[in-house]
Amino acid sequence: MPPAAASTEVTSSSADVQRRHNEGHGRRLTAAFEALEAFPxxxxxxxxxxxxxxxxxxxxxxxxxxxxxxxxxxxxxxxxxxxxxxxxxxxxxxxxxxxxxxxxxxxxxxxxxxxxxDFFERSSVWDAAPERFRLHGVATQRAADRLATEAGYEDRDRLMVTALLHDIGKLVLMHAYPGYPGQVHGNARTPEERIHRERRELGVDHALVGGVLARRWGLPKAVASVIERHHADDAQGEAAFVRLADMLAHYSQGSAVSPTELLKCARTIGLGPSELRAVMYDLPYPTTGRTRQVDPCPLSGRELEVLKRLAEGKVYKQIALELSLSTSTVRTHLHNIYGKLGAVDRAQAVLIATERGWL
Incomplete structure (x- = not known):
């Protein structure tokens, strides 16, 4: 056989092997995407x-x-x-x-x-994966919430979703590749090392796969894009918030993280070393940031002004003076406030309004 023909045959054979590999790879991922429809x-x-x-x-x-x-x-x-x-x-x-x-x-x-x-009644299909996955997702969500408070990030409601769902691609890879994550990650220690192992061993990473899954589910582009890019070296905006929150969640759970990458990502969202230290210190403690205002407030603007002053410990006469009202009008406002909130006294009214983010 002429050398040129032999070379062409070898090249063709290699291409066929690669094509079959890619087809098998695609079938594995598709089957895994379908399996995630039953995630409990x-x-x-x-x-x-x-x-x-x-x-x-x-x-x-x-x-x-x-x-x-x-x-x-x-x-x-x-x-x-x-x-x-x-x-x-x-x-x-x-x-x-x-x-x-x-x-x-x-x-x-x-x-x-x-x-x-149920952790105590789990089946062989999922083992403990849903519980482990939820624990890290909630830890990342909590870290993201703390970062949003520190940095004054406004899209907090969407961030709670992208932070919780950031690793959904890992669930796909668990189904597609029985050796994932142990055999794929090997002795990789940090999130950056693990993502590079995934790219090298599988040709994809869990962030990219997670973005594809989010789009298959019909979630908006803004959500899918953050999930897809949360491990990108040049992550910006919400993807950077989630990337940093993910590292902080690993840190809070005792896993290794890179101090250099932490600081680099923190600067991307406008936080310096002192702000990052404060966030890291707070992570083991219950979140005490600003309450999210979700329920629509039933109080009028004037009623809120009265309730705010009541929460400050001011008496009727002080409130009336500050708002240029009569004391009887203040009493009328308070009567209406109690009725709208279902409160029996001022303490309960203040507590309800505070818990629901109206004060």
Whole structure:
């Protein structure tokens, strides 16, 4: 056989092998995408959501908090919200928006139908993956919330979604490759080292796969893009917030992170070493940042002014003087405030308004 013909045959054979490899790779990922349709919610998360939506007086804020505690519930609520006909179709970027669109009955029906996982009664299909995944997702979400407070980031509602879902691509890779993550990551220690191992061993990484999955689910581009780019070296905006939050979650859980990468990413979102130290110090403690205003406030502007002064410990005469009102008018406002909030006294009125983010 002439040398040129032999060379052509070898090249053709190599191309066929690569093509078959790519086809097998694609089939594995497609099967894994389909398997994720059955990803379960934590049983306790589902039960808490059902308790909230079955209350006589339903708080939107409590519904949002119950949904945002669980990866599967967030996915289900967002997917359903993005299917609602109208101007918002395909544009619902947060659980707040989705809950506002969906009726309590729709959320209850969704929760009732949800597949569930219980750590003490787990099956061989998922083992402990949903619980481990949720723990890191919630830790990242909490770190992102703390960063948003520190940096004054405004798209906090969407950030709660992208931070919780940032690693959904790992679930795909777990299904597609039995050796993932142990055999693929090997002795890699930091998030950066692990993502490079994925690219080298698999030809893709979990961030890229997660973005593809989010688009398959019909989630908005803004959400899918953040998930896809949260490990990019040049991540900006919300992707940088999630990348930093992911590193901080690993740090808070005792895993190795790169100090250089932490500082580099922090500077991208406008935080210096002193601000980053404050965030890192606060992570083990309960979040005490500003309350998210989710439920619509039933109080008028004047009633809020009166309640704010009441929360400061001021008496009727002081409030009346500051607002140029009579004391009887102040009393009337307070009577209306109690009625609208379902409060029996000033302390309860202040507590309710504070918890719901109106003060």
């Amino acid at each position: 919610a934590l049983a306790e998360s589902r039960n808490r959501l059902l308790r909230v939506v079955r209350q006589e007086r339903i708080s939107t804020g409590e519904v949002v908090a119950a949904v945002e505690s669980d990866v599967a519930l967030v996915i289900s609520v967002l997917r359903l919200g993005n299917q609602v006909e109208g101007k918002s179709r395909g544009k619902v970027e947060s659980v707040v928006q989705a809950v506002d669109l969906l009726s309590p009955e729709a959320v209850q029906a969704l929760a009732t139908r949800a597949r569930t996982f």
